[in-house]
Amino acid sequence: MEKINNTLLGSRLKELRKSAGLSQVEVADRLSSRGYIVKSGAVSAWETGVSQPNSEQFLTLCDLYGITNIRQNFREYFKIAPVDPMNELNQEGQQLAMNYVNLLIKSGDYMKRQRTIRLFNLPASAGTGEFLDGDDYQTVVIGDEVPDSADFGIRIHGDSMEPRYTNGQVVYVHRTSELSDGDIGIFYLDGSAYCKILHKAGRKLSLVSINSAYKPIPVRETSEFKVFGKVVI
Numbered sequence: 001m002e003k004i005n006n007t008l009l010g011s012r013l014k015e016l017r018k019s020a021g022l023s024q025v026e027v028a029d030r031l032s033s034r035g036y037i038v039k040s041g042a043v044s045a046w047e048t049g050v051s052q053p054n055s056e057q058f059l060t061l062c063d064l065y066g067i068t069n070i071r072q073n074f075r076e077y078f079k080i081a082p083v084d085p086m087n088e089l090n091q092e093g094q095q096l097a098m099n100y101v102n103l104l105i106k107s108g109d110y111m112k113r114q115r116t117i118r119l120f121n122l123p124a125s126a127g128t129g130e131f132l133d134g135d136d137y138q139t140v141v142i143g144d145e146v147p148d149s150a151d152f153g154i155r156i157h158g159d160s161m162e163p164r165y166t167n168g169q170v171v172y173v174h175r176t177s178e179l180s181d182g183d184i185g186i187f188y189l190d191g192s193a194y195c196k197i198l199h200k201a202g203r204k205l206s207l208v209s210i211n212s213a214y215k216p217i218p219v220r221e222t223s224e225f226k227v228f229g230k231v232v233i
Contacts, residue, residue, distance in 0.1 A: 007049035012074065014047040016065040029168040030064055031057065032155075033119075035142045037233060039166055056143075117142050119153040119170065142172075147232045151175040154186060156195050160209035171195065173229035186228040189219060195231065 017027055024043040031038040036057055045051045053061060059070075067073050086094050104110045118137045140153065150172035156165050161184075165171060179185045181200040186193065187207060196207035196217070205219035219225050 009052065009074070010047045010049040013061065016061075016067065017043075017047070020065045022064070025166070025168065027061070027064065028166070031060060032168070032170040033140075034060060035140050035146070035170075036060065037145055037170070037172075039169065112143060114141050114143050116140065117146070117150060117153055117172070120155070145233075146172050147174075149174040150232050151229065154195070160211045160214040161195055162211050164210050165195065171231050172233045174232050175229040177227045179227055179230055184231040186231065188224070188226040188228060189217065190223050190225075193228070198227075 017024070022030075024040045024047070027043050028038045028040040038057065042051070042053075046053050052058075062068075062070055062073075086097060089097060116139045119140045120137045137152070142150075142153075146153075151174055153170050153172045156169050156171055157167060159167055173186050179198045181198065183198050184195070185198055186195055187198070188194075189207065194207055194217070196209060199206045199208045199216065205225070206216040207219065208216045
């Protein structure tokens with residue numbers, strides 16, 4: 001993004017969000033559904049000028065708020081740079097620049113990486129527990145913000161993993177059946193799916209929440225228990 005006055009831009013983003021009838025949590029949720037890892041606290045930081053969204057997040061916000069002419073709506077908040085540096089070049093210079101761009105594209109070394117991943121629609125419960133339906137998912141496009149080790153995404157439900165993970169947030173998971181003590185994972189336990197911390201005490205296992213309001217859930221010898229994977233972001 002161009003250099004901007006964070007405070008002024010934040011105020012404008014807050015106005016647009018309210019005009020769109022969205023809460024900060026809803027904005028974070030919709031950004032997460034499009035593959036961006038965003039918490040409601042980040043939306044608040046943008047609106048108060050503590051930080052600013054990156055270019056892709058900013059464009060997505062404009063889409064959420066119904067903004068089609070970005071420069072017209074945000075001109076007073078931007079220190080406007082030339083619209084296109086190519087306009088400063090003559091025809092020969094533009095051709096040389098495009099030749100170089102084409103070489104970079106053909107090399108493949110400088111392209112933005114994107115891939116698709118499964119995002120499960122039935123959330124793993126971070127509260128009471130809900131069964132993870134392995135066939136109910138959508139395919140979403142993700143970029144470099146998601147680690148290569150991630151095999152699938154899942155939307156958290158509940159508040160037991162706050163403040164690290166909030167209700168509705170998408171987390172990305174590396175599929176594995178082996179976790180160490182203290183790892184955050186997605187688990188199946190007696191008919192329900194959970195996002196929890198695995199705690200090992202000798203041969204005894206329990207699933208622990210970050211939110212201290214929730215008691216650990218013991219994994220008993222008679223329990224039907226499975227590890228779906230490790231949360232990597």
